[in-house]
Amino acid sequence: MAAQHHTTRRTGVGAPRGRAAVAVLAVGTLALAGCSAIGADDGATPEPGEEGGGTVVLLTHDSFALSEVLVAQFEADTGLTLEQRAPGDGGALVNQLVLTKDAPLGDVVFGIDTTFASRAIDEGVLEPYTSPLAGDDVTRYAVDDAGSLTAIDVGDVCVNVDVAWFAAAGLPEPQTLEDLADPVYRDLLVVTDPSTSSPGLAFLLATVGAFGEDGWVDYWSALRDNGVKVAAGWSDAYYVDFSGPSSEGDRPLVVSYASSPPYEVPEGATVAPTRAMLDTCFRQVEYAGVLAGAANPEGARAVVDWLLSPEVQADIPQSMYVYPVDTTVELPAGWAQWAPVAPEPFEVDPAAITAHRDAWIRTWTDTVIG
Known part of the structure; x- marks a missing residue:
């Protein structure tokens, strides 16, 4: 979680x-x-x-x-x-x-x-x-x-958006998983390795739930070709690679949690500088x-x-x-x-996770890392 x-x-x-x-x-x-x-x-x-x-x-x-x-x-x-x-x-x-x-x-x-x-x-x-x-x-x-x-x-693993970065760049913020593979968002997303990171595996499962057994590999191929970066763990992705206020990186899209944005809100502020894409979530x-x-x-x-x-x-x-x-x-x-919870997080049958988790991770590694 x-x-x-x-x-x-x-x-x-x-x-x-x-x-x-x-x-x-x-x-x-x-x-x-x-x-x-x-x-x-x-x-x-x-x-x-x-x-x-x-x-x-x-x-x-x-x-x-x-x-x-x-x-x-x-x-x-x-x-x-x-x-x-x-x-x-x-x-x-x-x-x-x-x-x-x-x-x-x-x-x-x-x-x-x-x-x-x-x-x-x-x-x-x-x-x-x-x-x-x-x-x-x-x-x-x-x-x-x-x-x-x-x-x-309990937490929802979702892609987080650096709202200020997109405003400054004059780009529309992505809304869906499909948007992340659009060339307009090339080199902007950092994820975590599902073999070493539980949020990374949760996000992989979100894509399995979204695209099914026949489509999730093609989706990750598209993310790879669109310049997705892979970090070993959540801390590196969020604090080193992400461009949010508490971070040091230059990528305005990161796999984190639906409950991350409140942390970034300065005292007394009424607007959050980051937000979670609630259509990309997996419940953890x-x-x-x-x-x-x-x-x-x-x-x-x-x-x-x-x-x-x-x-x-x-x-x-x-x-x-x-x-x-x-x-x-x-x-x-x-x-x-x-920090609203996702209204309809993607789901994968626990029995399917048990049966296929290791094979899915190997396939992800072959597809994204090579």
Whole structure:
């Protein structure tokens, strides 16, 4: 889900998911370091079976961020030290879970999304757990009947537009997926690699849903010929290649989230400098789960419960710029105007994703990368 965003995000998937720039950069730095400790002293792992204390290791993507106050309160309430490790984007996260499943790098994971959920379950990296806080808003997004994953947040992956760039260039803004292949928009779009990025895979699935098995490859051939740029992960695409206000690049079209634009609105402004193309979206749910073979399974379950708590759910929109799974949470001012959900996001049957995901990624790679 991936989740976006921006931390203040992000939080974000970024943080625009935005997740906010400062937070995203901070988390990215930690990711490069290999691991980070939040409130940790010596980073020691707990004794197996230890309850009510010790360290619990959270594996997540490099856009994860929550209020430090909430983290401190979690540690005070549970007696646990929360250590965070971020091996990369959502896709890279699942790859690491699979590669290390016989000697897991942590106890609990957050950031497995719709596009990679079935792979994580099929590879046996998760220990089923149903939180007592998992109500109807959570169970509606269940991936299996065992409770292998718990839904935490929801976001629409969509192409974002730098409105100011198009106004200055005197070009009409694109509206549809088909528009992106028009030569008038040559060399303006940056996407993320679906083999390493969960938003990238979500956007690939949007094109599968839009054009079908017989048409999506031709569509990507057209994007390739129209100069599409591919970034490894969301942070690089949004903060390095995109031309938006919080970014450094020169491409005014980027794969991000429908909830990214509010992050870009200056305080007191009434107009957003970016917008999401709501006719290009794929709905992405981000999940948490207890890792099979966790050194601290009790601590892992406590983290899942914490992520579903009212306090964390209320923090998610501001910290990660995605929608909390809890629909009773009051959303930030401006979201109704600048972060509407897609009315009809493209869909792909979960069974089809499971059956064809790897083949679709290989075909995409052959078509776009060569």
